[in-house]
Amino acid sequence: MKHNKHWLAAALAAALFAGLFTGCGGSSGATATSAAAVQETAGSAMEDAANGTDGGAGAADLDSGALTPQDSRKIIYNATLWLETKQFDQASADLLEAASQAGAYVQSSESSGSAEQGNRSVYYTLRVPAENYSEFLNAAAQAANLIRRSESSQDVTAEYVDLEARLASLEQQRQRLDELAAQAESLEDLLAIESQRSEVQYQIESYTGQMNVLQDQISYSTVDVYLDEVTELTPQSTSFVSRVGSAFRGSWNGFVSVVQELVIGLIYLLPFLVVAAVVIALVVLLARRAAKKRPQPVPPKRPDGDNSGQPPKYTQLK
Structure with a gap:
């Protein structure tokens, strides 16, 4: 982002170069602002902007009467x-x-x-x-x-006042740099001023964004x-009886809710339960039929020749 601003400054300087060259008439004896002097002046402006001051007076003048009444606090x-x-x-x-x-x-x-x-x-x-x-x-x-x-x-009164002071100081520094740019008599001076002015403009936009967010939070x-x-409103009274009643109602409502969910779950499972019951009934029926068709085992013959399956009868000796 900073390189783009420098390229833009260079392009503007190139556009103004012809005018500066013609105005100067190529005379080397004319009194010109040196690049070092311009950078020193612009650097001083940047330092004042960063500190929120204007030659030691800007911020102090703003703070002296800004938002001091109690009804103006942010x-x-x-x-x-x-x-x-x-x-x-x-x-x-x-x-x-x-x-x-x-x-x-x-x-x-x-x-x-x-x-x-x-x-x-x-x-x-x-x-x-x-x-x-x-x-x-x-x-x-x-x-x-x-x-x-x-x-x-x-x-946030202190923060608000500080942002206002910094913005006011930066605006003054930007105006000072604009004046220096208008008086610049060399391309090197103009580029130095435009570079410093880009930094000031960036800080102005940053502080303006912070100010807008803060103002929105204050205004709204x-x-x-x-x-x-709910089915029952929470009573405003905090007596023991009301708390017991509220707890009982909450417990009962929870119990009813659980029962309702169980019934709904059973309804969802009902088709599966019916199919399972039919399958189980068929399996039991087929098992019984298979058991009836299966041949019964023949009991082994007894030594006395009685295969009736009844226990042998004994004759009591007299």
Whole structure:
């Protein structure tokens, strides 16, 4: 990137070379700014830009009256809300309406669950204008049952003032380098000035990007909202009895959910169970038929010639 800027500076210098050559008339006795002097001046400008100063006065003048009042402090606000509701569609619509009334917009969203099972949930990342931040939080809390609310803030006044001072100083250095470029009487001087000016321009663009990001975070607060669909709302009271009741309801709901899942699983397995039962019944039936057709073994002959299979009868001697 730096080489491209140097080539561009060289091209511009070549375009201006003819004018400089004609204006100078080729006289070697004219008083010209030496390359060393130009680089020293430009280097001093770059040093001032890097330090955020302008000859020891620019940044100090800016800091002396910038953002010192308490009401002008630059603060970034963030919040997270956890909500629950039995009427998911209505609560979601009310939440988005509250965001619209506050001038907010949805930066991202993510949803899951189904209405049939009653376990829908949605997650919003909202960007709310800072002046409507508190008003929106109160309106969002009315859209559903508020379970938890978390807020944080970050004071970035010092960082903001520092960026402003550096940008103001860099702008002044760029103007100074432009003036030096207009007074340059040699190609070497012009190239040195353009090289330093490219560095200043790069820093201006970098600090401007940081300033834009910071200003966006200050102007629009970030609010994350979690909305869950439930069958029973969490009670606001934290008494022992209410906690026991809530735990029992949660346990019962979990038991019912497990039973429902088992029934659904059995329904899915029902065709396989029917086929397995038919196969087992056929195997048992064929086994029985094969057992009936199999010839019965003939009992061995007894010494007394009785093959009836009955035990021999003994005559009692008198």
